[in-house]
Amino acid sequence: MKRISNKTRQQLEKIIQDATVDCYDESEALSGWETTLEENIRVPQDCTTNHHQATLLKFTGSANSINALVLVDGKKLIVPIETIKLLDSKQDLFIQAYKQAMT
DSSP states (O other), X not given: OOOOOHHHHHHHHHHHHHHHTTOOXXXXXXXXXXXXXXXXXXXXXXXEETTEEEEEEEEEEOSSOEEEEEEETTEEEEEEXXXXXXXXXXXXXXXXXXXXXXX
């Protein structure tokens, strides 16, 4: 696993804290995450998912997770957000924070 710097760790912790502030249960936390992602990640945006070049089109929530609608080879797919890697490293921090929070 790739080591992260203290600065990045602090950034991830702040994103997690901001996304889940005042959340009292899992449902509220997911809603907080969906809002945070929508407000901080520009779409459409180039990304990779499962080692395929893709375009992130939007986020979609479900009862217990957040997914992403992506365009891969001309096909629209819904994939777990954990499989997304954004090319913009600053915006990708928000996905990394979500992954960290969910583990």
